[in-house]
Amino acid sequence: MSTHPFHPGLLKQIAAGHGTPVYVYDEATILARINEFKAHLEGIPVRLLYAMKANHCPPLLDVMRRCGLGIDAVSPGELELVLRLGFDPAHILYSANNMTDHEMRYAVEAGVTMNIGELSGLRRLGEAFGESDVCVRINPQIGAGHHAHVVTGGDRSKFGIPVEQMDRVLDVAARYDLRIVGLHQHIGSGILSTEILWNAAAVILETARRLNDLQFINVGGGLGVPYRAGEAPLDLAEFRSTIVASIRKFVASHPSKSLEIRFEPGRYFTAESGVLLSRVNTIKRTGSRTFAGLDTGMGHLLRPALYDAWHTICNLSRPDGTPKTYDVVGNICESADFFARDRGVPELAEGDIVAILDTGAYGMSLSSTYNMRPLPAEVWIHTDGTPELIRRRLTPTEFAMAYLNEYGRR
Ligand SMILES: Cc1ncc(COP(=O)(O)O)c(C=O)c1O
Incomplete structure (x- = not known):
């Protein structure tokens, strides 16, 4: 599965260097x-x-x-x-x-x-x-x-x-x-x-x-x-x-x-210039379904929940695996929190990195910190191919402190 316009090696390097979730723009x-x-x-x-x-x-x-x-x-x-x-x-x-x-x-x-x-x-x-x-x-x-x-x-x-x-x-x-x-x-x-x-x-x-x-x-x-x-x-x-x-x-x-x-x-x-990278935290099999649970959710990419929108999902860690059918879901406490239903993706394992494509428009700009999850980091790929971290992901401690600060509390 192509990750065009991004080179999968560069995406893996960004995920390893800056952690996930992270939006990357080209x-x-x-x-x-x-x-x-x-x-x-x-x-x-x-x-x-x-x-x-x-x-x-x-x-x-x-x-x-x-x-x-x-x-x-x-x-x-x-x-x-x-x-x-x-x-x-x-x-x-x-x-x-x-x-x-x-x-x-x-x-x-x-x-x-x-x-x-x-x-x-x-x-x-x-x-x-x-x-x-x-x-x-x-x-x-x-x-x-x-x-x-x-x-x-x-x-x-x-x-x-x-x-x-x-x-x-x-x-x-x-x-x-x-x-x-x-x-x-x-x-x-x-x-x-x-x-x-x-x-x-x-x-x-x-x-x-x-x-x-x-x-x-x-x-x-x-x-x-x-x-x-x-x-x-x-x-x-x-x-x-x-x-x-x-x-x-x-x-x-x-x-x-x-x-x-x-x-x-x-x-x-902008849509095709963006990708959201995330880590598979959980694989869970129930009677009829297999869920792949990511370390991001509808707060960071609302389009599937809001519009039933389709985004291609690639397994960067093992792109040549045999495709299996998943419900790819997020880490938010809502049943609408999904990225794809019944989607064929090369077999996923916990720890794999996935790329959610075409998320450069109405991705980060529609995001929220619902469930008090800090926003993703953002990386910019310059025209010479150099990636630059342009926005850091707050740690939960920084996020909670910034929140309390808005109420005049520490
Ligand atoms: C007034 C107006 N102009 C332009 C746009 C951009 O739309 P699109 O991203 O589909 O080009 C919108 C989107 O809602 C809009 O409301």
Whole structure:
């Protein structure tokens, strides 16, 4: 079983040197994804943003900044982090849900454009900061994604202003002299069909015809990656010949002569660049099942429990063993705490090191310390292949002391 893009020897060395659980990220893979995507966008005026919720480890954000990407930020914490890391506020879009007036003030003072997805939010912005520039998030009434929980368009979605309410958007904007400089949508995550992406893009382009002051159209992220062997990746050539070609024609016909097209992927840039290494602590056979119990759990990688998501699991210690069927489970006191059910993995023994692949997006950033288990360590593999420990795993003592400290206790 391939551990591509990682060399299994290097992964074993990292697990031996830094212990487990540990997330490992490969810089070269992140760069490859960015460059590949950029190459397919040639010919349109484009700015790429990175949806930092996918993975906000600072070296990864540094890569995005060095590559000229802006940021899709969704909370004051995310915004504060990227401003401190030197991102240009002009290239940050602030798309928080249910924004408070305080957050609006913070974003305005930081010089960041706000992306508003509720009519009431637009009104509040107008009342407090009339004559501002604003981006409006629409719901194109098309949604998609790898699981119902990640669909962010359509009638059941809380996100965006329904596109059929565009007249009301224009009324509110006129009443408060708000200048709609951006139009945004994001329909979901993990989408591998260019047809769905195009159907949604067509809605935002049509809506944009009504807005002469537009400086950018943000068609969102959502581009999927294949998690299972044999699953077809997103067809970038088709993406280019349909979506990018239509956008090129659209830009040429739009009255705004400085229109920028924005994409804001998260998963696409980072998922395949990450792996979670863990140790098999327990092998347990019951009447009908064999459990392989790891030294990590749903707190460190929530996607299987939350989305029933598939991640390939490799036995690094004995990759050539005869495959056996396991329920690969975590060390958290929840029955939802699993990584795979009925999964064939080369025979596992206690002490083996496993690699859980494609965990660079929505892995560490979705993690928690539930059951008071400290977070995994993180290792960064530089483009020359050198690994560097970028975040240490706290010991249980350090973790408990830091916790008590937050309550003013020692
Ligand atoms: C507004 C917005 N943009 C971009 C993204 C990134 O999605 P993905 O990682 O699928 O590209 C998300 C994910 O939830 C989002 O909510």
